[in-house]
Amino acid sequence: AVSPPLLIPVDIHFPLYKSNCNFKQLIESLKEGFATPSIQVPMRHHHDYPNPPEDKDSTLLLMPAFNPGVDAGVKIVTVSPNNGKYNLPAIQGTYIYLDAHKGNIKAILDAKSLTTKRTASTSALASSFLSREDSSSLLMIGTGALAKNLIHAHTSIRPITKVYVWGRTIEKAQAVCDSLTNESYSCTAITSIEDKISKVDIISCATLSPTPLVFGKWLKEGQHLDLVGAYKKDMREADDDAIIKSSVFLDTYQGGLKESGDIVIPLNNGTLKVEDIKADLFELCNGAKKGRTSEKEITYFKSVGHALEDLVAASYFYNEFISNK
Numbered sequence: 097a098v099s100p101p102l103l104i105p106v107d108i109h110f111p112l113y114k115s116n117c118n119f120k121q122l123i124e125s126l127k128e129g130f131a132t133p134s135i136q137v138p139m140r141h142h143h144d145y146p147n148p149p150e151d152k153d154s155t156l157l158l159m160p161a162f163n164p165g166v167d168a169g170v171k172i173v174t175v176s177p178n179n180g181k182y183n184l185p186a187i188q189g190t191y192i193y194l195d196a197h198k199g200n201i202k203a204i205l206d207a208k209s210l211t212t213k214r215t216a217s218t219s220a221l222a223s224s225f226l227s228r229e230d231s232s233s234l235l236m237i238g239t240g241a242l243a244k245n246l247i248h249a250h251t252s253i254r255p256i257t258k259v260y261v262w263g264r265t266i267e268k269a270q271a272v273c274d275s276l277t278n279e280s281y282s283c284t285a286i287t288s289i290e291d292k293i294s295k296v297d298i299i300s301c302a303t304l305s306p307t308p309l310v311f312g313k314w315l316k317e318g319q320h321l322d323l324v325g326a327y328k329k330d331m332r333e334a335d336d337d338a339i340i341k342s343s344v345f346l347d348t349y350q351g352g353l354k355e356s357g358d359i360v361i362p363l364n365n366g367t368l369k370v371e372d373i374k375a376d377l378f379e380l381c382n383g384a385k386k387g388r389t390s391e392k393e394i395t396y397f398k399s400v401g402h403a404l405e406d407l408v409a410a411s412y413f414y415n416e417f418i419s420n421k
């Protein structure tokens with residue numbers, strides 16, 4: 097089982113509350129959210145700051161969103177990329193969920209688990225437009241907090257029977273597989289990305305790697321690539337060849353064009369032009385643009401995260417809490 101966000105309902109003074117995440121429902125809520133024009137999302141603050149004990153920058157993200165007359169919220173998260181060595185997740189923080197009419201705090205959610213659920217569901221939402229409907233295999237690259245959630249979300253929308261997990265150590269990849277019991281797919285830990293990558297239908301990558309792990313020369317017709325990590329301009333999970341071979345889609349133009357090396361580096365070196373990018377999730381969800389258009393197309397989805405996803409997910413978990421109380 098995947099642990100859900102912890103909910104501390106402020107209005108109703110309940111103790112910590114755990115609810116289950118139904119990925120199908122959360123994916124559907126996100127689809128509606130991306131097609132709801134009243135939800136407003138200012139550009140998030142993305143501050144990289146020095147972390148002298150680690151000799152590696154950390155990041156502070158401040159992410160507000162509001163749906164006038166309905167609800168609002170703000171997420172405060174840090175990304176501490178060396179946290180693996182302390183057995184801590186890279187992403188930590190808080191989400192404050194507000195009533196947009198009277199301004200009261202409706203709930204406070206743990207931002208780490210909220211982020212894992214909404215990010216995985218956003219990837220699966222993109223996959224629903226971009227992967228082949230008959231996709232039956234998934235390669236998960238990365239073994240962190242997102243890995244299990246991405247596997248749950250992707251397998252909830254496609255008939256996947258085989259999942260492969262790669263991590264920097266086989267033990268961590270095996271631990272992800274061991275945590276996925278009683279599922280309708282097999283899960284196998286692997287030691288080489290190269291050996292498996294051209295044999296699967298969907299590749300999902302969620303790591304802190306600064307340099308590519310996915311190379312275009314390995315990609316084959318019909319695959320879908322889901323790139324979740326690389327949250328800074330100098331990080332990337334896939335190389336220029338992957339861009340050249342693919343139809344490129346973003347979670348949003350707002351952050352996607354600015355924040356990740358997976359898009360910024362190919363834009364700067366001329367491999368990719370803004371007008372080559374096919375669509376973002378707003379355009380896919382409101383029907384303005386199409387996703388996959390052929391069985392042979394390779395689709396490339398890059399996310400950096402968006403505060404609309406947090407607001408929609410907070411609302412989903414809050415309503416689950418209210419209806420199950």
Ligand SMILES: NC(=O)C1=CN([C@@H]2O[C@H](COP(=O)(O)OP(=O)(O)OC[C@H]3O[C@@H](n4cnc5c(N)ncnc54)[C@H](O)[C@@H]3O)[C@@H](O)[C@H]2O)C=CC1
Nearest residue numbers: 186215238239240241242302303304305324325399400401
């Ligand atoms: N697109 C989005 O909306 C979001 C993206 N993220 C990003 O997704 C990535 C994964 O997040 P979590 O699973 O929460 O992090 P985590 O800290 O729980 O796990 C990180 C994973 O990356 C691996 N890793 C670290 N350095 C690596 C390297 N050089 N090569 C290969 N693997 C490496 C670690 O072994 C671990 O498996 C992070 O970069 C995070 O910033 C996180 C939340 C939202």
Ligand SMILES: O=C([O-])C1=[NH+]CCC1
Nearest residue numbers: 175211327400401402
């Ligand atoms: O949207 C988000 O919460 C994040 N994006 C990259 C790291 C965390």
